Amino acid sequence: MKEFLEGSIAVARVVKLCKPGVISAYPITPQTHIVEELAQIVANGELNSQFINVESEHSAASVVLGGSAAGVRVYTATSSQGLFYMSEVIFNIAGMRLPVVLTCANRAVSAPINIWNDHQDSISLRDAGWIQFYVENHQELADYHLMAYRLAEDKSVMLPAMVCMDGYTLTHAIDVLDMPTQEQVDKFLPSYKTSYKLDVDNPITMGPLADPDYYMEARYAIQETHKEVIKLIPKVTAEFSRVFGRSYNGLIEEYQVTDADKVIVAMGSVCGTIKEVINELRKKGKKVGLLKIVSYRPFPVSEIYESLKNVPKVGIIDRSLSLGSFAPLVSEIKAVFFGKNKKPAVISSFIVGLGGRDITKDSIRDVFGLMTSKEKACEFIDLKPELLKEEYE
Amino acid sequence: MNNKQLFSSGHTACSGCGQAIAARLVIETAGPNTIIANNTGCLEVFTTKYPESAWGVPFVHSLFENCAAVASGIEGALKYLGKKDNINIIAQGGDGGTADIGLQALSGMLERGHDILYVCYDNEAYMNTGIQRSGLTPFSANTTTSPAGAKSLGNPQYKKPMPEIALAHGIPYVATCSVGYLQDLQRKVKKALSIKGPKYIQIYVPCPLGWRHEPNSTLEVGKLVVETGLYPLIEYENGKLISVRKIKALPVEDYLKGQGRFKHLMANSEEIKKIQEIANNNIAKYGLKAEEAVSA
Numbered sequence: 275m276k277e278f279l280e281g282s283i284a285v286a287r288v289v290k291l292c293k294p295g296v297i298s299a300y301p302i303t304p305q306t307h308i309v310e311e312l313a314q315i316v317a318n319g320e321l322n323s324q325f326i327n328v329e330s331e332h333s334a335a336s337v338v339l340g341g342s343a344a345g346v347r348v349y350t351a352t353s354s355q356g357l358f359y360m361s362e363v364i365f366n367i368a369g370m371r372l373p374v375v376l377t378c379a380n381r382a383v384s385a386p387i388n389i390w391n392d393h394q395d396s397i398s399l400r401d402a403g404w405i406q407f408y409v410e411n412h413q414e415l416a417d418y419h420l421m422a423y424r425l426a427e428d429k430s431v432m433l434p435a436m437v438c439m440d441g442y443t444l445t446h447a448i449d450v451l452d453m454p455t456q457e458q459v460d461k462f463l464p465s466y467k468t469s470y471k472l473d474v475d476n477p478i479t480m481g482p483l484a485d486p487d488y489y490m491e492a493r494y495a496i497q498e499t500h501k502e503v504i505k506l507i508p509k510v511t512a513e514f515s516r517v518f519g520r521s522y523n524g525l526i527e528e529y530q531v532t533d534a535d536k537v538i539v540a541m542g543s544v545c546g547t548i549k550e551v552i553n554e555l556r557k558k559g560k561k562v563g564l565l566k567i568v569s570y571r572p573f574p575v576s577e578i579y580e581s582l583k584n585v586p587k588v589g590i591i592d593r594s595l596s597l598g599s600f601a602p603l604v605s606e607i608k609a610v611f612f613g614k615n616k617k618p619a620v621i622s623s624f625i626v627g628l629g630g631r632d633i634t635k636d637s638i639r640d641v642f643g644l645m646t647s648k649e650k651a652c653e654f655i656d657l658k659p660e661l662l663k664e665e666y667e
Numbered sequence: 668m669n670n671k672q673l674f675s676s677g678h679t680a681c682s683g684c685g686q687a688i689a690a691r692l693v694i695e696t697a698g699p700n701t702i703i704a705n706n707t708g709c710l711e712v713f714t715t716k717y718p719e720s721a722w723g724v725p726f727v728h729s730l731f732e733n734c735a736a737v738a739s740g741i742e743g744a745l746k747y748l749g750k751k752d753n754i755n756i757i758a759q760g761g762d763g764g765t766a767d768i769g770l771q772a773l774s775g776m777l778e779r780g781h782d783i784l785y786v787c788y789d790n791e792a793y794m795n796t797g798i799q800r801s802g803l804t805p806f807s808a809n810t811t812t813s814p815a816g817a818k819s820l821g822n823p824q825y826k827k828p829m830p831e832i833a834l835a836h837g838i839p840y841v842a843t844c845s846v847g848y849l850q851d852l853q854r855k856v857k858k859a860l861s862i863k864g865p866k867y868i869q870i871y872v873p874c875p876l877g878w879r880h881e882p883n884s885t886l887e888v889g890k891l892v893v894e895t896g897l898y899p900l901i902e903y904e905n906g907k908l909i910s911v912r913k914i915k916a917l918p919v920e921d922y923l924k925g926q927g928r929f930k931h932l933m934a935n936s937e938e939i940k941k942i943q944e945i946a947n948n949n950i951a952k953y954g955l956k957a958e959e960a961v962s963a
Contacts, residue, residue: 295743295744295747295748296740296743296744296747298739298740298743322747323747324743324744324746324747326739326740326743326779327779328736328739328775328779329771329772329774329775329778330771330772330775332732332733332736332771332772333733333735333736333739333771333772333775334736336729336730336733336736336737336739336740336772337736337737337739337740337743338740339729339733339737339740340704340727340729340736340737340738340739340740340741340742340743340744341740341741341743341744341747342740342744343727343737343740343741344702344740344741344744344745344748345744345748346743346744346747346748348740348744362730363729363730363733366729366730370729471725472702472725472726472727472741473725474699474700474701474702474724474725474754477699477722477723477724477725477726478725478726479715479720479722479725479726479727479728480725480726480727480728481715481727481728481729482715482716482717482718482720482728483711483712483715483716483717484717485716485717488717488718
């Protein structure tokens with residue numbers, strides 16, 4: 275059924291349909307609306323779940339770790355500093371192979387303190403072992419939460435999954451989406467059952483010490499599983515399509531790429547703006563396109579290669595930095611083409627929309643304009659030169 | 668009666684380890700219907716080196732400071748599954764994991780009212796990392812980060828009053844124990860598990876390696892600390908002091924002299940006087956002397 279909902283409310287209602295038995299979270303902007311709505315849903319008796327208010331994000335992540343270790347489906351959400359405060363637990367959850375699902379309402383990180391949107395928080399935790407999806411719009415944020423649970427809990431996966439949605443742009447914006455029904459969700463997402471759990475009838479030890487004789491294999495196993503996830507995602511999106519009637523690639527999305535001579539690569543809600551600019555430029559005869567990365571972890575290397583190998587000019591939009599080096603997405607896309615015969619002649623790097631700086635259609639037109647035969651190593655879009663002159667003694 | 672080993676021998680604890688003795692008694696008293704969440708520390712390291720485990724009950728270790736939160740999630744999951752009534756949950760950690768880095772998570776667990784027993788194994792320093800001072804290191808103890816020297820008499824701070832901090836959360840049960848008194852320990856664990864809600868038990872567990880005493884004197888050291896008044900064995904139910912262990916009030920030197928960590932104090936009567944004062948205050952506060960009545 276079509277509904278007109280705030281992004282956070284849509285997430286909460288979809289999570290409700292997934293029936294997590296333990297929910298735990300700590301307030302942080304711009305995530306808070308999600309768990310407020312879930313708290314109300316539980317308070318109304320519409321969802322049988324243990325909603326545990328904690329004293330920190332570290333404990334929120336630890337509570338869902340404990341709930342998941344006890345064999346129950348769990349949920350948490352956070353942003354920015356909250357995700358960083360969880361980060362120790364985030365790595366731990368993946369290492370313990372617990373299928374926790376977390377929503378990251380993407381927000382810039384301190385300092386300076388800033389509550390607005392960019393991708394620095396979740397990108398900084400890309401190495402933790404979690405599946406990471408970056409969603410573009412309300413329909414995707416609803417649908418990818420369902421797919422996140424389905425993938426994370428798959429017996430061949432057993433890894434946590436993070437759905438990354440842009441703070442404010444998606445969390446606080448109101449839009450139309452087709453809300454899944456309980457019947458559909460039950461059909462797509464079986465109830466969570468595992469024998470790998472804390473069970474007094476079958477006691478196991480979880481989280482043991484692994485010395486140098488055992489540690490590497492545990493890490494290798496996660497790396498190998500991510501390769502399996504790449505193969506599993508198309509199967510899960512196909513199942514999803516059968517139940518819900520909406521089709522996704524799940525790894526990437528190509529928009530007007532086939533004949534394009536300039537393609538922007540981006541993630542998240544900015545892709546909507548980019549598509550609009552592409553439509554306008556196409557009307558003027560410009561051959562421009564977009565490659566949207568949906569699954570950042572696992573990183574769909576061969577899909578990216580196939581999509582971009584014949585594109586002459588590629589521009590990568592990063593909404594985060596690896597200060598002192600190349601931006602995260604551009605370094606990984608360049609790595610895809612290293613040593614390949616077919617590759618873009620130019621791969622330029624653009625930093626856009628940090629700390630909630632508006633990304634307008636002009637910003638995107640600027641990026642296309644700067645995608646010349648001269649490679650841009652790290653071009654900041656929409657900088658204010660007058661602010662760069664400020665000094666202090 | 669379940670004959671299954673809940674805490675098997677063959678683990679890698681040092682000889683004379685007080686924590687190993689206490690941990691075995693705790694789980695054997697709690698029984699097989701128990702789930703344990705354990706902080707990082709000696710106990711976790713010497714019992715769960717992959718691919719072996721000493722534990723015959725479900726056991727989870729996550730991080731240094733979060734066992735209270737992990738246990739809260741386990742409790743939530745069991746409630747959701749309708750299984751909580753028959754299963755004990757124990758969260759446990761060392762003194763550093765409890766009083767320092769894990770204090771926030773513990774406070775959250777106590778405040779939320781989870782039905783969990785928290786056990787702090789207090790060996791009075793970070794032993795797993797090599798004898799660094801913690802918030803529960805006693806006054807004047809020589810540790811690797813509070814060393815005695817020409818300008819230092821060891822740890823300058825007093826022990827953090829963890830039982831009182833736990834008590835201030837208004838929880839139904841708080842007690843202290845020592846491996847010097849094993850039946851008392853078993854009785855308190857049993858009592859704690861019979862009560863619904865959050866419980867806090869702190870167990871004094873000598874560390875022969877870190878304290879530099881003979882491995883065969885662990886139980887004796889565990890008695891002397893109590894008999895001098897330096898570690899009062901107390902028990903609170905619903906905020907009321909319901910029992911204290913009466914003591915002989917031996918001079919504190921009797922306790923200090925057998926341990927290398929206090930060796931630097933032996934010729935320093937002023938410093939020993941300060942430690943005697945700590946004992947005297949405890950004796951007065953809890954009415955520990957055998958001839959005195961219990962004062963709540």
